[in-house]
Amino acid sequence: MTGWFVHFFWGSEGNSKKIHFVNWNSILAFLNKGGLGIGSLKAFNCSLLSKWIWRSMHSVGSTWVNLLKSIHGENIGLDSHGCKTNGLWAAIVFNFRKCQELGVSLVRKVGNGCNTRFWKDLWLGPDTLASRFNRLYRLELSPDCTVNDRLSGPAWNWSRTPSGTCHFESLAAELQAVVLNNEEDRWVWVLHEDDCFSVKRTREFLDNLFLPSRDQPTWWLKNIPIKVNVFMWRLHLDRFPSRCNLSARGIDIESIICPIFLSRSETRDHTFLSCNVVNALWNRIRIWMDPQWPTFSTLDELFTWIYSRSIYSSSSVRILCIISATLWWIWRLRNDILFASNRIRKEELFDFIRLFSFLWVKSRSKFAPSWNFWLCNPL
Structure with a gap:
């Protein structure tokens, strides 16, 4: 089942395999650990199986517990004697013993x-x-x-x-x-102060033991679509299919030149910041938002500034929606130039960014601005 998840996430079809730019365990890690918060199926399965042990202890006298006692003894296989026969319950007890060794007790x-x-x-x-x-x-x-x-x-x-x-x-x-x-x-x-079993807490405990952790937590904004959040996460890690990244992985491509302006190699900083078309776009956005808005020479500087912002204030949410829309539509423009027959016109990028950032803010914010107000002063 994990394989299905992997193929779905990376968009594989049939027997074809696409490049996995990020380690799967890093994707499963929690948002505060630098992942996407999906969680592993193995930890989820162990947590669900452990719940049967909890239910057996709180269902004394029930028919199914009495049946287990008649087969495996008074302690239903949880003592040192173990289960008397192999089967489903023996597998559940074996899973529980493995969890006990890890601190789930x-x-x-x-x-x-x-x-x-x-x-x-x-x-x-x-x-x-x-x-x-x-x-x-x-x-x-x-x-x-x-x-x-x-x-x-x-x-x-x-x-x-x-x-x-x-x-x-x-x-x-x-x-x-x-x-x-x-x-x-x-x-x-024993995993929580209220002493009650929770599949969620048990799963989080097991995932924290085995999944990797990064110093920088994942920036996740509820106002923007999930696919844009994932795109921003991959962009921050520089794990996206730019021409330079594909070439570095040994993929034979015809050119590593930026397809937007055909001037320099398609690196992350060039594609999203320093390309002439993109640089002019950022200048228009800066004038629209705030002429005093800072400039950035690298995406690392931009993401450092993003992570310093609070995602709870309305002004920060609007700024982050605009930045996300800008990066997203730059990447859409690049892909349309390479693959689409009906391309986005470069002159339309600014209008698309204003429209989509407005829709993202309006869909989730309690005090959304009007369209006319947004065009004049989004902040």
């Missing part, structure tokens, strides 16, 4: 101790006390006693006095840290 939080069996339930340590202190368990006359029975009740109920004291002293040392209270016993998920 389900523990029994003892309150009053009335609903937790002292010997047979998983409440103290990685295994049941019956398994860890088997010699003492065999001497117990009430094997189904609760934690409350042993810590608040009468003396121990042995069939005979245990020989030797080392096992009993080890057990007593562990029990010293247990303090009962008036709360009910319950299972808790």
Whole structure:
């Protein structure tokens, strides 16, 4: 299924494969880690399977849990003995054990101790006390006693006095840290302060362990279309199919000259900033927006300035929409020159930028300007 996702993202058709300009794991990473926030299917699957463990602990007495107990034992394969047969539940338990090794854990939080069996339930340590202190368990006359029975009740109920004291002293040392209270016993998920299981939190935890992280978070503006956000992300990383990038990857192309003005190599900075046609376009936009607006010699300077802006103020949103529309339509012009029969006229670029940036601002903003106001003063 991951392969389908990859082919869909890069636009592959049939058996043809397109160039993957960005590592797939970098795409899956969260927005605050420099990715696109898609998340991995593997972590999602592990989280969904782990939820069945959580449901089994909160469905005591249900038919399906009783069936699991009849097949795999009282602890449904979660103790050291494991599952007794292979199958779907064994695979779920195996997945849960792998998650436990990574820090995703389900523990029994003892309150009053009335609903937790002292010997047979998983409440103290990685295994049941019956398994860890088997010699003492065999001497117990009430094997189904609760934690409350042993810590608040009468003396121990042995069939005979245990020989030797080392096992009993080890057990007593562990029990010293247990303090009962008036709360009910319950299972808790250790990844969040509310102790409740969440597929989303579990998935985020697993993704944070394995997916890469960049120092610069991804800039994402809700006002503009997703494809434009992705384009801006790739442009910032310089991972887009410019002629120089294609040539650097060993692709045999007829020329690396910029197709817009046919003057210099098609690098990122030249295509979007310094090309004569593009430079004249930026000057028109600067006059339209604010003559005091700063100039940029490289796209790195532009993106540094973008990341310094707040995406929550209305003026910043408008500026960022205009910049995104400008970069997007420059790239559209370049592609039309190379591939389209009905090309965009260079003289129309400025009008397209004003129109589309206005539509993006108007579609998501509570206080959108009128069209006439936008033409005169977009800020």
